[in-house]
Amino acid sequence: AQRVTQPEKLLSVFKGAPVELKCNYSYSGSPELFWYVQYSRQRLQLLLRHISRESIKGFTADLNKGETSFHLKKPFAQEEDSAMYYCALSGYNQGGKLIFGQGTELSVKP
Amino acid sequence: DGGITQSPKYLFRKEGQNVTLSCEQNLNHDAMYWYRQDPGQGLRLIYYSQIVNDFQKGDIAEGYSVSREKKESFPLTVTSAQKNPTAFYLCASSLQGTSNQPQHFGDGTRLSIL
Numbered sequence: 422a423q424r425v426t427q428p429e430k431l432l433s434v435f436k437g438a439p440v441e442l443k444c445n446y447s448y449s450g451s452p453e454l455f456w457y458v459q460y461s462r463q464r465l466q467l468l469l470r471h472i473s474r475e476s477i478k479g480f481t482a483d484l485n486k487g488e489t490s491f492h493l494k495k496p497f498a499q500e501e502d503s504a505m506y507y508c509a510l511s512g513y514n515q516g517g518k519l520i521f522g523q524g525t526e527l528s529v530k531p
Numbered sequence: 532d533g534g535i536t537q538s539p540k541y542l543f544r545k546e547g548q549n550v551t552l553s554c555e556q557n558l559n560h561d562a563m564y565w566y567r568q569d570p571g572q573g574l575r576l577i578y579y580s581q582i583v584n585d586f587q588k589g590d591i592a593e594g595y596s597v598s599r600e601k602k603e604s605f606p607l608t609v610t611s612a613q614k615n616p617t618a619f620y621l622c623a624s625s626l627q628g629t630s631n632q633p634q635h636f637g638d639g640t641r642l643s644i645l
Contacts, residue, residue, distance in 0.1 A: 430571070453630040465621065465636040472631060507573060511630040516581050517562050518589060519634060521573040 423448050425510050427522035434498050435530050442493040442525045444482075444508030453511040454484055454491040455519070460504045468493075468506070478502070498529045534558045537622050537637035543645045544609065544616060552607045552640045554622035560635070562628035563605035567591060568619040568639075577620075580605055581628030609642060617644050 424447040434440050446452065456468040469477045471484040471491060482493045491508060508522040538553045554563065562581050566574040576589030580599040594613025599605055605624075609616045620640045625632040 425573075427573075455633065464638050467633040467635075470631075470633060513630050515630065516579055516587060517625050517628040517630060517632050517634070518564060518576050518579050519566075519574070521566075521575070523571060523573040 423510065423512060423520050425508050425520050425522035427506075427508055427525045429525045430523070431526045431528065433528045433530065436500055437497050440495050440498045440502070440527065440529075442506050442508075442527065444491045444493065444522055446489050446491065446508075446510050448489075448510060448512060450513055451486075452513075454482070455509045455511070456480070456482055456491075456493050457507045457509055457521075458504050459507070465507070498527075500529045500531055503527055503529045534635050535622060535624055535637035537620075537640050539640060540638065542640055542642045544642060545645050547611045549608055549610050550642070552609065552620055552622075552642070554605045554607065554637060556603050556605075556624045556635075558624055558626075558635060559602070560624035560626050561602070562625045562632070563599070564623040564625075564634065565589070565595075565597065565605070565607045566621045566623065568621055574621060577607065579628070616642055618642060 426445045454471040458468040459465045480495045507524045509519040535556045544550045564579040565577040578597040580586035596608045622637045623634040625634045
């Protein structure tokens with residue numbers, strides 16, 4: 422079964438601390454992995470995807486096929502990073518549909 | 532960013548009533564999607580369409596119907612058969628219905644039962 426798991430509902434860190442949002446997936450094949458973010462009063466938007474191998478707003482995510490994980494990391498959290506983060510998977514030849522994790526709310530305290 | 536427009540923002544449904552949620556995009560995207568968001572459950576796929584005049588059921592299609600008569604429009608009807616319709620509904624689109632295409636989302640419609 423295809424599944425995305427984000428084990429933490431809420432992650433609270435202080436400004437300047439490192440942050441890691443966990444994402445594990447279950448998929449029999451090579452999926453495309455994404456991180457989407459929803460800031461307060463804004464629409465859900467793409468943060469980054471594994472095929473791009475880029476850093477967006479200081480965030481990076483590495484696809485680990487052995488551990489079937491796609492954790493999102495940032496070395497120094499900022500208050501403006503506070504948001505809801507969703508990990509999502511898209512399978513090959515499945516019409517581009519996304520399977521989402523339950524989401525992790527990141528709260529960065531001053 | 533008015534690429535995807537969902538209306539209305541809030542919608543109330545009476546028992547036994549069908550309601551239709553509008554989703555329009557001006558991004559010239561081929562693929563469109565409807566998701567339902569419930570607290571603590573993330574987003575779940577209701578229906579999706581890779582091309583005009585074609586659509587497929589998602590994971591929770593029961594009690595919903597869609598049409599895709601125009602490329603830019605993908606309305607969702609919540610029928611009376613949907614027993615628990617109270618939720619936040621998100622529409623999305625992507626350039627093509629392939630796995631490597633990111634999706635662009637609308638602002639959502641919140642549906643409640645009167």
